[in-house]
Amino acid sequence: MADQYALRTDAAGSPAPAALRWEEPPEGPVIVLLDQRRLPGEEVELVCTDVPALIEAIQGLAVRGAPLLGVAGAYGVALAAVRGFDVEESAGMLAGARPTAVNLAVGVGRALEAYRAAAKEGADARRAGEAALAEARAIHREDARASELMARHGLGLLDELLPGGAHQILTHCNTGSLVSGGDGTAFAVVKAAHEAGRLRRLWVDETRPLLQGARLTAYEAARAGMAYTVLADNAAGSLFAAGEVDAVLIGADRIAADGSVANKVGSYPLAVLAGYHHVPFVVVAPCSTVDPGTPDGAGIEVEQRPGNEVTEFPVTVPAPEAGAAPVTGVAVAPPGAQAYNPAFDVTPPELVTAIVTENGVVSPVTESALAELCDRSRSG
Numbered sequence: 001m002a003d004q005y006a007l008r009t010d011a012a013g014s015p016a017p018a019a020l021r022w023e024e025p026p027e028g029p030v031i032v033l034l035d036q037r038r039l040p041g042e043e044v045e046l047v048c049t050d051v052p053a054l055i056e057a058i059q060g061l062a063v064r065g066a067p068l069l070g071v072a073g074a075y076g077v078a079l080a081a082v083r084g085f086d087v088e089e090s091a092g093m094l095a096g097a098r099p100t101a102v103n104l105a106v107g108v109g110r111a112l113e114a115y116r117a118a119a120k121e122g123a124d125a126r127r128a129g130e131a132a133l134a135e136a137r138a139i140h141r142e143d144a145r146a147s148e149l150m151a152r153h154g155l156g157l158l159d160e161l162l163p164g165g166a167h168q169i170l171t172h173c174n175t176g177s178l179v180s181g182g183d184g185t186a187f188a189v190v191k192a193a194h195e196a197g198r199l200r201r202l203w204v205d206e207t208r209p210l211l212q213g214a215r216l217t218a219y220e221a222a223r224a225g226m227a228y229t230v231l232a233d234n235a236a237g238s239l240f241a242a243g244e245v246d247a248v249l250i251g252a253d254r255i256a257a258d259g260s261v262a263n264k265v266g267s268y269p270l271a272v273l274a275g276y277h278h279v280p281f282v283v284v285a286p287c288s289t290v291d292p293g294t295p296d297g298a299g300i301e302v303e304q305r306p307g308n309e310v311t312e313f314p315v316t317v318p319a320p321e322a323g324a325a326p327v328t329g330v331a332v333a334p335p336g337a338q339a340y341n342p343a344f345d346v347t348p349p350e351l352v353t354a355i356v357t358e359n360g361v362v363s364p365v366t367e368s369a370l371a372e373l374c375d376r377s378r379s380g
């Protein structure tokens with residue numbers, strides 16, 4: 001079940017409310033989400049008391065973005081355990097809620113392993129649930145720490161690629177604190193550049209069909225006090241042609257072993273544009289997004305979403321009656337129009353200038369360099 005309540009809306013300049021937290025009110029533990037479907041108009045929290053509510057929030061994009069999906073999935077396993085639901089079944093449902101962001105299955109898997117290990121050592125259900133919760137908290141903390149490190153490594157890379165001065169960076173989708181326990185992935189680097197006086201402007205792709213850029217990245221950029229401009233995705237080409245983009249920074253949902261990058265649909269065309277215009281195309285993602293089990297881009301399952309997200313324009317409506325959908329669509333195509341709606345696309349490694357992780361930077365992107373960098377964190 002999910003309840004909702006409104007937060008006060010603060011002025012620009014203050015950090016966004018936490019995207020996710022665990023709470024233990026007297027009625028029992030809950031996962032509290034900042035409902036991203038309602039931003040930027042309203043800051044409304046969604047309180048999940050069970051796994052089906054969390055899965056609905058994940059599939060409906062109330063909570064989203066690869067690193068945060070990993071955190072949410074892990075807390076979901078803990079919620080199932082401490083509330084006495086079937087943990088194995090809940091974990092299976094959570095891991096499959098969205099297929100592309102590998103962090104979701106990784107987060108669920110880690111919390112489930114912690115639960116199983118405790119149970120195997122004789123812990124009762126409550127103590128095994130606490131072990132899963134401790135693992136979820138650890139993933140949450142690790143993600144915040146990874147954000148800090150990616151920001152540091154990413155800023156260092158920008159200094160090398162674009163020495164001196166302040167620059168114009170283009171980004172796609174949403175990669176800030178709304179997707180993370182910290183400042184996020186690509187947006188953490190942008191924020192560090194802004195704070196170092198190295199950002200002239202953030203170009204924000206609106207990111208059709210669901211407008212994660214126009215709604216969420218613009219919200220985060222405004223709160224961070226940076227100069228930003230929203231553009232229709234198909235305006236990016238003319239920006240490159242005019243020499244107005246110095247670098248592209250994006251996140252990732254899954255990076256295959258060979259360095260192929262799945263990210264929000266529209267990322268691959270940006271990589272092609274960046275290559276043509278000799279502009280660095282940089283991917284920022286924690287090692288938990290690198291999937292050694294997926295050999296190459298062809299092995300990445302790309303989530304296909306409902307066609308009405310394309311044939312309609314999404315409009316966020318004010319706080320609805322409990323249970324009503326917060327986003328409705330205004331039809332822009334004729335009734336019955338077919339739609340193609342992959343949520344992600346895949347960029348081959350040869351179009352990626354560098355991948356920035358918490359362990360450092362891979363450039364050029366090769367399978368062996370990526371494995372070496374990320375195996376370090378898996379073994380440690």
Ligand code: MRU
Nearest residue numbers: 064065066173175185251252264
């Ligand atoms: O469908 P979404 O909104 O979950 O897609 C999110 C993205 O594509 C992000 O760019 C990606 O998760 C990287 S965020 C660190």
